[in-house]
Amino acid sequence: MIGVILLLIGPLGSLTASADCSTIDMRGANQSMQGTQPMCQGAQGTCYAYTAAAMADAWARSHLTPPVNQSALDGIRPTSPTPLAASTRIFKRASRGATQSCNNMTGTCGPGDGLDGGNVEDCLKYLGPPNNGAACDHRQVFGESEVSYDFNRVQLDADYHPGDLAQPMDQVITERRTRRGLGSGGNFGTGRTSRFATRDGEVFFAGRDSDYLTRLNAAWDSYLAQLHAPTANEAEVARLMSRQLTCSLQEVGLPAAQIPGSLVDNTNEVLRRIFADSAHGNRQDFLNRYFAQACQGHTYRIAPDIPKPTVTDYRLSTHKHDQAALLQAINTSLERPRGTPVSISFCSTVLKNPSRVALASRPLPGHGVTNGGTASASDDLTMCREGETHNGMETPDASDHAALIMGRKQGPNGCMFLVRNSWGQSCERYLSDQQGFECEPATGDIWVDQNTLANVIYETVELR
Amino acid sequence: MKPSNSVRAGLLAQLFWAAFVIPPGAHWEPRTYQVGKLAVPSLYWKEGHLVVSAECRRPDGSVSCEAVKAVDRVNAKGLKMPPGGADPGAIACIQQAHGQVVVARTQTGGEAGFCAFEDGSLISTGSLDFHAHRNAGF
Numbered sequence: 001m002i003g004v005i006l007l008l009i010g011p012l013g014s015l016t017a018s019a020d021c022s023t024i025d026m027r028g029a030n031q032s033m034q035g036t037q038p039m040c041q042g043a044q045g046t047c048y049a050y051t052a053a054a055m056a057d058a059w060a061r062s063h064l065t066p067p068v069n070q071s072a073l074d075g076i077r078p079t080s081p082t083p084l085a086a087s088t089r090i091f092k093r094a095s096r097g098a099t100q101s102c103n104n105m106t107g108t109c110g111p112g113d114g115l116d117g118g119n120v121e122d123c124l125k126y127l128g129p130p131n132n133g134a135a136c137d138h139r140q141v142f143g144e145s146e147v148s149y150d151f152n153r154v155q156l157d158a159d160y161h162p163g164d165l166a167q168p169m170d171q172v173i174t175e176r177r178t179r180r181g182l183g184s185g186g187n188f189g190t191g192r193t194s195r196f197a198t199r200d201g202e203v204f205f206a207g208r209d210s211d212y213l214t215r216l217n218a219a220w221d222s223y224l225a226q227l228h229a230p231t232a233n234e235a236e237v238a239r240l241m242s243r244q245l246t247c248s249l250q251e252v253g254l255p256a257a258q259i260p261g262s263l264v265d266n267t268n269e270v271l272r273r274i275f276a277d278s279a280h281g282n283r284q285d286f287l288n289r290y291f292a293q294a295c296q297g298h299t300y301r302i303a304p305d306i307p308k309p310t311v312t313d314y315r316l317s318t319h320k321h322d323q324a325a326l327l328q329a330i331n332t333s334l335e336r337p338r339g340t341p342v343s344i345s346f347c348s349t350v351l352k353n354p355s356r357v358a359l360a361s362r363p364l365p366g367h368g369v370t371n372g373g374t375a376s377a378s379d380d381l382t383m384c385r386e387g388e389t390h391n392g393m394e395t396p397d398a399s400d401h402a403a404l405i406m407g408r409k410q411g412p413n414g415c416m417f418l419v420r421n422s423w424g425q426s427c428e429r430y431l432s433d434q435q436g437f438e439c440e441p442a443t444g445d446i447w448v449d450q451n452t453l454a455n456v457i458y459e460t461v462e463l464r
Numbered sequence: 465m466k467p468s469n470s471v472r473a474g475l476l477a478q479l480f481w482a483a484f485v486i487p488p489g490a491h492w493e494p495r496t497y498q499v500g501k502l503a504v505p506s507l508y509w510k511e512g513h514l515v516v517s518a519e520c521r522r523p524d525g526s527v528s529c530e531a532v533k534a535v536d537r538v539n540a541k542g543l544k545m546p547p548g549g550a551d552p553g554a555i556a557c558i559q560q561a562h563g564q565v566v567v568a569r570t571q572t573g574g575e576a577g578f579c580a581f582e583d584g585s586l587i588s589t590g591s592l593d594f595h596a597h598r599n600a601g602f
Binding site for chain 2 (some may be wrong): 038042045046047115116118267350352402423425427428429431432442443
């Protein structure tokens with residue numbers, strides 16, 4: 001009898017969680033993610049910036065006034081996540097003070113910190129009003145060489161100079177808006193048509209973003225160490241660090257013959273100046289100045305205005321991890337007209353081994369969990385669930401992560417969510433025979449059973 | 465001091481950690497990536513969850529290079545992950561395989577991470593991620 005009741009309740013429970021699983025795919029024609037492709041954050045802990053950049057771009061695409069032919073936007077991904085991460089740090093430090101917490105995982109916001117760990121919400125606040133922070137074209141900093149494209153957008157960048165991104169952005173943007181008569185049309189809107197061709201800087205940075213940032217950070221550390229030496233001469237130290245960095249770049253990826261020598265020299269001088277200018281700054285200021293230099297000529301403001309992000313907390317510790325409510329909220333967001341992806345903060349373990357997550361997703365002792373199970377969670381997931389770290393490092397297979405949900409479909413075992421990750425287009429990283437899990441070889445996007453995924457989501461961020 | 469459960473599990477996994485072997489009959493699919501201006505012909509062995517640069521395949525058909533050897537050097541149990549959801553394969557590249565991370569462009573316009581070695585060979589960070597977990601026993 002009990003078994004019969006459970007058989008009846010089971011399907012009803014699923015229906016309650018998501019009554020409608022009609023197909024939604026935001027990569028489709030005239031959808032906000034049309035023509036976009038997965039990006040790769042590499043070894044940098046900047047998932048939050050990759051997620052926020054994609055959300056902001058999707059918002060701009062889906063709210064153009066007047067609408068632009070979507071086919072003209074195929075393959076265009078303007079916002080570069082790493083400069084966004086750097087700018088957001090500066091912005092948040094300025095708005096909350098250097099001693100305030102900028103990072104909910106490490107609890108630090110020191111000026112010497114790098115860019116690892118952060119919040120999607122902060123990046124969106126930096127880009128949106130009233131701050132209206134400048135975004136940078138991804139292809140300018142880390143993009144393809146010999147890329148050119150046509151589309152209408154308002155250019156803010158003609159007057160940008162190194163250090164602009166470190167200035168109070170409300171002043172900069174207000175000035176630029178006034179000068180250029182902004183106010184309608186957005187970054188793809190009614191401005192002049194621009195055609196970007198290859199520039200020296202674009203060639204130099206192609207294909208090296210992850211390792212390049214690592215080397216920038218290392219060079220900054222060396223720079224500081226040199227400055228603390230008794231005989232340090234700031235200009236000479238900057239020259240040496242710049243040279244060291246530039247030469248080491250030749251070891252990365254491409255043979256030296258692939259790097260035009262003049263570009264090495266030109267970039268060397270730029271870096272030398274930035275190092276010298278940073279003598280009284282800090283790591284974040286240095287990165288910000290570097291990206292301001294690299295983005296020069298390719299900065300813009302995301303528009304139409306990004307709304308204030310809606311953040312919903314589902315952490316176990318707040319007793320809000322109600323799986324049915326979580327699924328309903330995500331589905332409601334997916335179904336909105338002109339829908340844009342939903343950001344999720346979750347345990348990335350689910351992408352590697354869902355069965356491990358299912359075991360670990362049982363409620364933690366002392367926490368009011370509504371998704372069933374018994375009280376025995378693994379240490380790994382406890383740390384992920386609570387957003388805690390051990391000696392500043394997360395456990396290897398329970399990483400707090402951010403990604404996008406941009407669709408759903410009916411799968412063999414129920415509804416599945418379409419996840420856009422930022423680990424590149426690499427299906428080989430996943431077990432191909434996992435139930436409730438599909439990786440699309442052509443895109444690297446992942447379909448995940450929605451109940452499995454919901455077990456490990458602890459925050460969502462929406463634009464609506 | 466007694467070892468923790470996670471340390472014990474790691475030691476146990478090491479005992480059963482078989483070296484990665486590529487069978488002679490493995491089917492490799494050609495792929496091409498773009499690293500900067502350089503086209504990088506690559507090979508994909510689906511069953512082995514492996515994407516490596518094409519020069520790893522020798523004239524006699526065997527597959528050997530620094531990139532392939534790195535598969536046995538990575539283990540998810542030993543990774544020190546920074547906050548912020550980094551690609552575990554990229555972290556394994558730096559910390560364990562001692563390579564350098566580069567980001568390539570796929571033929572469809574997306575990005576893909578690779579680990580580059582001194583002999584010029586490359587392996588995808590996705591491959592390293594998979595095998596780091598396999599070598600750790602989960």
